[in-house]
Amino acid sequence: MANNDLRSFIEDHQRLFVLTGAGCSTNSGIPDYRDTDGSWKRTPPVRFQAFIADDATRRRYWARSMIGWRRFGQAKPNDTHHALARLEASGRSRMLLTQNVDRLHQAAGHRDVVDLHGRLDLVRCLSCDASIRRADFQAELTRLNAAWADLDAAALPDGDAELDDQDFSSFVVPDCPRCGGMMKPDVVFFGEAVPKDKVTTAMEQLGQADALLVVGSSLMVYSGYRFAREAARLGIPIAAVNLGRTRADDLLTLKVEDRCEKALAFLL
Secondary structure, three states: OHHHHHHHHHHOOOOEEEEEOHHHOHHHOOOOOEOOOOOEOOOOOOEHHHHHHOHHHHHHHHHHHHHHHHHHOOOOOOHHHHHHHHHHHOOOEEEEEEOOOOOHHHHOOOOOEEEOOEEEEEEEEOOOOOEEEHHHHHHHHHHHOHHHOOOOOOEOHHHOEOOOOOOOOOOOOOOOOOOOOOEEEEEOOEOOOOOHHHHHHHHHHHHOOOEEEEEOOOOOOHHHHHHHHHHHHHOOOEEEEOOOOOOOHHHOOEEEOOOHHHHOHHHO
């Protein structure tokens, strides 16, 4: 019944603002962060301040990421991504704002996407702002750390891998090929601010929408929750598809507790 209500909600609104989270990509083999109560399933990811300040933290991050990227970089869009691309193609989606860094919406053909938390397929220098493709950085990581190349580990969210039993002290992290500066994935880490221009652009689009559709996000992180709060302030109805609790449950017009690809299957 709830899925029929979702279909009616989407059909009744011509200018949908879509906000997506990790639940969209779990069926592509990318794990999510939180359980159905909105709590961390595992140790929270590295914080920006620790990455910047501590060489050992950076070694640990890049070693795990080198192993995790092999699966993450091969992930393919699933039916959720294709359903939302079909929604856009029908002229019903005003903007898709994603908290994911996997670029799978774009791979499915979605055109108007804002990557709120950046993209993991690029690596950027914190000194000179030069960027390189993650695939090229991965090749350099592998060249410098040949002894790690055959390791395998369980996949974790956002290209991380379970390598807690390793000694990372010998792992070599490449510097910026242009200036020798510190390299960081072109994503927003926990503890780091989302670029203001992305928030401004998205808020402008939300203000012109007639409904907000949240797909696969608990909205526990403020960077996503703020859009639900703003929609409620503007009197814009909100529908959410998510397995378990969201931070915005008290703001929702409609909630569907189901897997994203199943709830949106009617769009395909």
